[in-house]
Amino acid sequence: MTQPDAGGGARRGDTRARALAVALRMFAERGYANTSLREIADRLGVTKAALYFHYRSKDDLLAAILREYVDDLGDLLDDAAHRPASPATCEWLLCELAQQRGRWGSDLLRLIRQNYAEISRLPVVADMRQAHRRLLLALSGPGADLAGRVRAQAALVALEGPVLLPGDDDDEQATRAAALAVALEIVRARP
Amino acid sequence: MTQPDAGGGARRGDTRARALAVALRMFAERGYANTSLREIADRLGVTKAALYFHYRSKDDLLAAILREYVDDLGDLLDDAAHRPASPATCEWLLCELAQQRGRWGSDLLRLIRQNYAEISRLPVVADMRQAHRRLLLALSGPGADLAGRVRAQAALVALEGPVLLPGDDDDEQATRAAALAVALEIVRARP
DNA sequence: GTCTATACCGAGATAGAC
DNA sequence: GTCTATCTCGGTATAGAC
Numbered sequence: 041m042t043q044p045d046a047g048g049g050a051r052r053g054d055t056r057a058r059a060l061a062v063a064l065r066m067f068a069e070r071g072y073a074n075t076s077l078r079e080i081a082d083r084l085g086v087t088k089a090a091l092y093f094h095y096r097s098k099d100d101l102l103a104a105i106l107r108e109y110v111d112d113l114g115d116l117l118d119d120a121a122h123r124p125a126s127p128a129t130c131e132w133l134l135c136e137l138a139q140q141r142g143r144w145g146s147d148l149l150r151l152i153r154q155n156y157a158e159i160s161r162l163p164v165v166a167d168m169r170q171a172h173r174r175l176l177l178a179l180s181g182p183g184a185d186l187a188g189r190v191r192a193q194a195a196l197v198a199l200e201g202p203v204l205l206p207g208d209d210d211d212e213q214a215t216r217a218a219a220l221a222v223a224l225e226i227v228r229a230r231p
Numbered sequence: 232m233t234q235p236d237a238g239g240g241a242r243r244g245d246t247r248a249r250a251l252a253v254a255l256r257m258f259a260e261r262g263y264a265n266t267s268l269r270e271i272a273d274r275l276g277v278t279k280a281a282l283y284f285h286y287r288s289k290d291d292l293l294a295a296i297l298r299e300y301v302d303d304l305g306d307l308l309d310d311a312a313h314r315p316a317s318p319a320t321c322e323w324l325l326c327e328l329a330q331q332r333g334r335w336g337s338d339l340l341r342l343i344r345q346n347y348a349e350i351s352r353l354p355v356v357a358d359m360r361q362a363h364r365r366l367l368l369a370l371s372g373p374g375a376d377l378a379g380r381v382r383a384q385a386a387l388v389a390l391e392g393p394v395l396l397p398g399d400d401d402d403e404q405a406t407r408a409a410a411l412a413v414a415l416e417i418v419r420a421r422p
Numbered sequence: 423g424t425c426t427a428t429a430c431c432g433a434g435a436t437a438g439a440c
Numbered sequence: 441g442t443c444t445a446t447c448t449c450g451g452t453a454t455a456g457a458c
Contacts, residue, residue: 055441071348073264076433088434090442098434154347157262186401190409193392194417198385210377218381222417226385229416246423267451281424283453 056094059084064105068147072102072155103164109148110167116140117174130179130227137175138199138220146203146212153204179227188230195226246277247285255296259338263293263346294355300339301358307331308365321370321418328366329390329411337394337403344395370418379421386417 062084066075077098081088095101116136123129141149152159152168159165177184180192202215253275257266268289272279286292307327314320332340343350343359350356368375371383393406 053441071351073349074352077435078433086441087443089436089444092435093441096435153344154351156345158264160262160345161265186405187409187412189401190393190406191413194385194389194410194413197388197392197395198417201384201388202381204388210380214377215381218378219385221378222382222385225420226389226413226417229420268453269451278425279452280426280454284423287453289452 055084055086055090059091059094059101060105060108063101064147064151067102067105067155068151072151072158077101099162102159103162105148105151106159106162106164106168109144109152110164110171112140112144113171113175114167117171117178120178125178125182127227127230130181131224133175133178134195134199134220134223134227138216138223141200141203142216149200149203153200191226191230195223198226199223246275246281250275250282250285250292251296251299254292255338255342258293258296258346259342263342263349268292290353293350294353296339296342297350297353297355297359300335300343301355301362303331303335304362304366305358308362308369311369316369316373318418318421321372322415324366324369325386325390325414325418326411329407329414332391332394333407340391340394344391382417382421386414389417390414 059080063075063080066080066083070079077088077091080101081091084091091101095104116133119136120129120133123132159168175196176189176192179195180188184192199219202219250271254266254271257271257274268279268282271292272282275282282292286295307324310327311320311324314323350359366387367380367383370386371379375383390410393410
């Protein structure tokens with residue numbers, strides 16, 4: 041799996057998009073600081089300089105990945121904003137979130153959680169934090185107290201908890217479903 | 232706060248211990264990869280070479296911090312192992328864990344969570360993972376199924392969830408108490 | 423046990439040809 | 441769009457005096 045272009049598909053013109061996918065995987069697996077542009081370029085089958093044509097810097101490459109994430113999350117939050125603020129909406133949001141994260145795969149979440157020290161230097165982090173605030177607000181309701189916000193936060197991390205658990209050999213689908221069930225439980229236990 | 236030795240205390244002979252505390256704080260605040268040994272030495276009031284006398288490498292310094300953590304956690308787990316496997320023990324463990332983390336402060340947890348990509352290269356990570364497994368086992372019970380383990384994991388992350396929430400201006404004590412309450416709720420909801 | 427000075431290396435980034 | 445070649449900088453790590 042060391043040779044370039046394991047996908048075997050088209051090689052010309054899609055470097056920009058392929059770079060995003062490859063970088064995401066490598067950043068998630070090996071860490072942002074421990075992954076050099078040279079390694080990314082190698083696996084991509086191009087040179088470092090080619091990467092610099094598409095992205096102005098290494099940070100820029102990381103930011104591009106994260107921007108996809110916040111945009112997608114923002115769309116979901118917009119949908120949620122058009123619904124009435126109710127427990128039903130809250131549960132609907134958790135389900136949608138679980139689905140969305142299933143589509144994203146675990147790499148993106150691991151990238152964010154395990155490299156947050158680097159990410160927090162980037163400008164995109166402001167948008168990420170705002171999205172997180174909106175998420176908490178939607179989950180806990182408009183005038184929630186401290187306990188309510190902590191509960192919402194707990195439901196959120198419960199949802200992604202299993203993703204961060206390394207090396208358990210359970211079925212991924214089943215684990216995700218169990219996590220969603222627990223997250224729903226948490227918000228339902230709200231007095 | 233830029234000048235060395237803000238503590239104002241003894242300066243000779245305790246470099247090794249002070250280095251641990253200073254490094255912990257800086258690694259947590261600025262990130263492991265973004266903190267150079269030169270910066271640590273400066274704030275410590277010594278030179279880089281002095282650091283290398285006490286710790287063989289930057290990784291070694293980080294590992295020493297983490298080893299304190301795993302040892303302390305291991306002691307707690309040993310205590311738990313001497314108690315009967317019951318829901319009461321499980322709740323007791325959660326409370327002790329919350330207390331212990333209060334003593335450690337938020338820096339250590341943030342260091343681990345936000346720099347896990349770097350940490351996972353170190354040998355100590357094996358002990359950390361084992362401690363985590365023991366923790367999950369103690370919380371979920373001996374023969375727990377998938378749902379039980381996910382629930383235990385959720386309780387764990389719920390406990391540290393608020394620590395990872397940046398910039399909320401709530402009272403730290405109250406937030407910690409609320410997190411513990413939610414974590415207890417989660418394990419109590421176990422069927 | 424702590425310092426000065428320096429070697430060394432790999433990283434990100436750029437220039438300019440093709 | 442992609443290459444080769446090169447630059448620069450900051451990092452870790454070491455040698456040896458005090």
